[in-house]
Amino acid sequence: MNIPLIDLKAQYKSIAEDLDRVTKEVLSSANYIMGKNVIEFEREFAEYIGVKHAISVANGTDALVIALKSLGIGNGDEVITSTFTYFASAEAISAVGATPVFVDVEKETFNIDPTKIEEKITNKTKAIIPVHIFGQCAKMDEINEIAKKHNLKIVEDAAQASGSKYKGKMAGTLGDAACFSFFPTKNLSCAGDGGMIVTNDDNIATIAKALRTHGSGETGQKAYNLLNNINDEIETSKDGDDTVYNALKYYNYLIGFNSRLDAIQAAILRVKLPHLDDWNSRRREVAKIYNEKLKDSNVVVPTVDEENETIYHQYVLQCENREDMINKLKENGIATGVYYPVPLHLQKVYKDLGYKEGDMPVAEYLSHRTFAIPVYPELTENEINYIVENIKA
Incomplete structure (x- = not known):
């Protein structure tokens, strides 16, 4: 697949x-x-x-x-x-x-x-x-x-x-x-x-x-x-x-x-x-399935604040062994995306602003652990289950 x-x-x-x-x-x-x-x-x-x-x-x-x-x-x-x-x-x-x-x-x-x-x-x-x-x-x-x-x-x-x-x-x-x-x-x-x-x-x-x-x-x-x-x-x-x-x-x-x-x-x-609300609603449905099925796995599912209705432009997980995870998923035909590998304060173009590693510890932590998995509205139940099974494996 x-x-x-x-x-x-x-x-x-x-x-x-x-x-x-x-x-x-x-x-x-x-x-x-x-x-x-x-x-x-x-x-x-x-x-x-x-x-x-x-x-x-x-x-x-x-x-x-x-x-x-x-x-x-x-x-x-x-x-x-x-x-x-x-x-x-x-x-x-x-x-x-x-x-x-x-x-x-x-x-x-x-x-x-x-x-x-x-x-x-x-x-x-x-x-x-x-x-x-x-x-x-x-x-x-x-x-x-x-x-x-x-x-x-x-x-x-x-x-x-x-x-x-x-x-x-x-x-x-x-x-x-x-x-x-x-x-x-x-x-x-x-x-x-x-x-x-x-x-x-x-x-x-x-x-x-x-x-x-x-x-x-x-x-x-x-x-x-x-x-x-x-x-x-x-x-x-x-x-x-x-x-x-x-x-x-x-x-x-x-x-x-x-x-x-x-x-x-x-x-x-x-x-x-006119289709946007339905598409966003379906993304939330897909995310809800992921949240439920991945809650006992070794990845951290995204948190949504109580006051928010998110649209899951990306469904972003946190994982300690990200590179191993995304490579394994790739081997099994599942695409992922890393958002974002380098926080902006550490981008070379902004080196003159004087920021250094350690200045933004949370962003730096996330930049080594986050990755996105498919969450688009057209995902089928079989595809969702296949993605979940491979993450758990």
């Missing part, structure tokens, strides 16, 4: 007719940039999350960069985030000219440890990026309390958390802004790269919209005025569709990006969004 870590072909087959149809519709329409599908997906995603604004971008990393810039974060600033996460969480901070400040995580949930945040705050700290790792929300009440006390902004890194809930509230509604990724391996995914910024703040939304398209045009002027406290009347143009031609796009007000969600990806995401 061969079981991949994620089976994208199985998901495609389950909705192939709809995916093929909308893809052909976009191709035949010749409207490939922005346009109806992007606008409608932004509206549908905002409604799903429960926010006023959803601003689609080219990928999840761009979402983080643009969200930070929309908050005015840049050179000389510091932003606190987790050390046990994907590189983009810190890379985005560096990309806007700020410095990432790393905090250790909780051994049980893998999320940033709120009790260790406050000691890292300085007069340069401007924001916190809590990462909802593997689909489980961080302890947002405690984090929000710290942020309020120190007048800090919060940008949720919800790249792995589409559909997760914290105390009944959706991931993405728990800070000043939130960022999602639609990379193919995500629970809600497109057929390439895609990302989203969500917020209830009108100003953040306006600036983010401007930054994703070179800081130009009517939105660019609005953003420029917001950032510079200007109340001038905004020039508008009715010369053609923005997706084809608008003379105002040649008037630039901010240094922005070329970061738009393609129309085909938006159309694909519109097909998938």
